[in-house]
Amino acid sequence: MEPVTAPPLSPTDRSRVRRHRDRQRGDRAELHAVLDEALVAHLGLVVDGEPVVLPTLHARVGEVLYLHGSSGAASLRGGEPVCVTVTLLDGLVYARRWFTHSANYRSAVVRGHARRVTDPDEHLAALRSLVAAVAPGQEEYAAAPSRKELAATAVVAVDLDEASVKVRTGPPGDGDAVAEGDGRWAGVVALETRVAGVTTCPALPAGTPVPGHVPAVGDAL
Amino acid sequence: MEPVTAPPLSPTDRSRVRRHRDRQRGDRAELHAVLDEALVAHLGLVVDGEPVVLPTLHARVGEVLYLHGSSGAASLRGGEPVCVTVTLLDGLVYARRWFTHSANYRSAVVRGHARRVTDPDEHLAALRSLVAAVAPGQEEYAAAPSRKELAATAVVAVDLDEASVKVRTGPPGDGDAVAEGDGRWAGVVALETRVAGVTTCPALPAGTPVPGHVPAVGDAL
Incomplete structure (x- = not known):
């Protein structure tokens, strides 16, 4: 068998990282990992010649990124x-x-x-992925959309043909200053996103058990 | 004394929230709070007619938002x-x-x-605010920039004349479904950003004490 060679992240020059080139990554797997871990994406559009950036939920399926059609994606006609x-x-x-x-x-x-998703099967699969991306397990547990709900939820797709990934890790870059004996502390404060609380919907009876697929207090997301 | 009336968030129609208008907030204090709490901003530009969105550090000083001149802001000439x-x-x-x-x-x-910050006093004050925004206390503890460092760090300012704030809080909106007896759990998983670890720069002697202004493991940011 021929080895499967993943396509490069981008064939274009404009997606080459210009500042801190050492931070650019070229692995498609790394692109996937960053997209899959993030809970929020920022969608940029040009409206009347000016930029607009709106937060949106997203999900990746293979080499396609789906965006939830509320938020700015709703205004996209496609193209x-x-x-x-x-x-x-x-x-x-x-x-x-x-x-x-x-x-x-x-x-x-x-x-x-932007490509408006119109194929019914792709539409349903994309919505399933969007639910699973932010609330894994809910795509099975919660009720799938009615025909009316489906019609009311636009989904936009963007092919992952052109992308760049940038990563910085490690300690501060001014370790040499230590030799100058300035004596100041330096280091890294690592951050994580954690579950701070789980609140049952007030419309449910108190004590309704929380299903196992719902993250618990203290879980890292 | 006359009461001080804050200007509205935006005088323009294009910054009116169109989807989920009940989520729009009009308080300038709310705009400030959101900007001040966020550690990362996403800067949208139009380059060759197409949108580009880049992450950047930011800091608010009064009614001005400053962006660190690395990242996409570096390519801004102003205007x-x-x-x-x-x-x-x-x-x-x-x-x-x-x-x-x-x-x-x-x-x-x-x-x-975008406005390139060229006034030396504003430039230094903006950099101080950018350090304080992500690492409060470091603006006093760490060394201020040399003339050469100052020249190498562009800062871009954006006046807070036109903005919108959108907020969603509370339980799921389908509490009525409970009456239909579908029996599924629903609720909210609250998230927070916490310090997962503090690592001293390896160039420093082991056991170098961490100053008190540096957040500790478990602190919410």
């Missing part, structure tokens, strides 16, 4: 250029100098054109 | 239309139906024009 960016903030980099402060992060910038 | 969006994801809304799943969030969308 418009879009940019979808997700950012995972992994840590804050405390340095010895203002200048060398930074953040540890993983970000993905996807550029492409 | 370009920009959109800066921040999103705080407060919770995931588990509903009885796919259709009614949602997220609890606070988001701010700021539209304006």
Whole structure:
């Protein structure tokens, strides 16, 4: 068998990272990981010649990124250029100098054109993925959409043909300053997103058990 | 004394929330709170007629939003239309139906024009605010920039003249479904960002004490 070679993240020059090129990653798996871990994406559009950026839920299926049709995606007819960016903030980099402060992060910038999802099977599968992306298990537990609900929920797709991934990890970059004996502490404050509480809908009887697929207090997401 | 009336968030129609108008907030204090709490902003630009969205650090000083000049802001000459969006994801809304799943969030969308900060005093003050925004206390503890570092760190300002704030809180919107006796659990999984670890720079001697202004493991940010 021929080895399967994943396509590069982008064939275009404009998606080449210009600042901090050492932070650019070229693995498609890394793109997938960043998109899959992020709970929120930021969708960029051009409206009347000016940029608009709106938060949206997203889900990746293979090499396609789906965006929930509420938010800005609702205004997309299809064919418009879009940019979808997700950012995972992994840590804050405390340095010895203002200048060398930074953040540890993983970000993905996807550029492409919006495609309205009209095929009924793809539409349903995309909605299932959108539910599973933010609330895994709910795609089985909760009720699938009625025909009316389906019609009321637009989904936009963007092919993952052109993307860039940028990652910063590790300690502050001014470790050399230690030799100068300035004596200041420096390091990394790592961050995580955790479940702070689980509140049952007040319309349900008190004590209604929480199903096992729902994350519990303290779980990292 | 006359009461001080804050200006409205936006005088323009295009910043009026169209979807879920009940989620729009009009308080300038709410705009400030969202911008101040968020650690990352997403900057939208138009480049060659297409949208580009890049993550960036930001800081608010009064009615001005400053963006760190690395990231996309570096390519701004000044005068370009920009959109800066921040999103705080407060919770995931588990509903009885796919259709009614949602997220609890606070988001701010700021539209304006980029202004390169050239005044030396404003430049230094903006950098101080950018350090303080992500690493409070470091603006005093860490060394201020040298003249060379200052010259190498562009800052972009956006006036907070036109903005919208959108907030969703509370339980799933399909509580009525309970009356139909479908019996499914529904509720809200609240999220928070916490410190997962504090790692001292490996260039420092082991056991170097961590200063008190650095957040500790478990602190919510």
